[in-house]
Amino acid sequence: DAGVIQSPRHEVTEMGQEVTLRCKPISGHNSLFWYRQTMMRGLELLIYFNNNVPIDDSGMPEDRFSAKMPNASFSTLKIQPSEPRDSAVYFCASRSQGRGTEAFFGQGTRLTVV
């Protein structure tokens, strides 16, 4: 397996633009997580899905953030409109319930909003 795949790796966008981050979890994993990492706040859990259903989105900072998981092999995190304070590295991770609880992380998307 190629692991968790995120795209794009880097994104630079202007304030006010819509940004969509993409994630392909490891095949067979039924839990998917979105994290945001900054120097100030560390690694924050934004939202997670079990079997494609959002379970807890209490970490989503504002209504400008939304996440979807239309099927078991794809998820998106959308920011609309983007703001400079959204600049961070966004990670997607997946794991399998019941067969061990190790999470596998993607390489992250470095987002810069100017």
Add this chain to the structure above:
Amino acid sequence: SQQGEEDPQALSIQEGENATMNCSYKTSINNLQWYRQNSGRGLVHLILIRSNEREKHSGRLRVTLDTSKKSSSLLITASRAADTASYFCATDVGGGADGLTFGKGTHLIIQP
């Protein structure tokens, strides 16, 4: 919200020395995990210790867990330059059905 808090925030030691990092958490857990992050990369799982375990070893890694004090420690023995990275603890409440919450990490620098 942050569940785990690592201590110290930064640690610099000489190659060959042992490195110890600590983690404190707030609520009851199912297991606690340690991850490593090299600069610019995603996190990589190192070791998991369940709430009914007190100590676990994996190669040069030794993890302890004290549920009465809600704390864990990660010991890296005979450190190498390649161990330079940030180390995070993650608490797992549901054992797979819930989100993993991480601390802010300990940045470890191994001086050659």
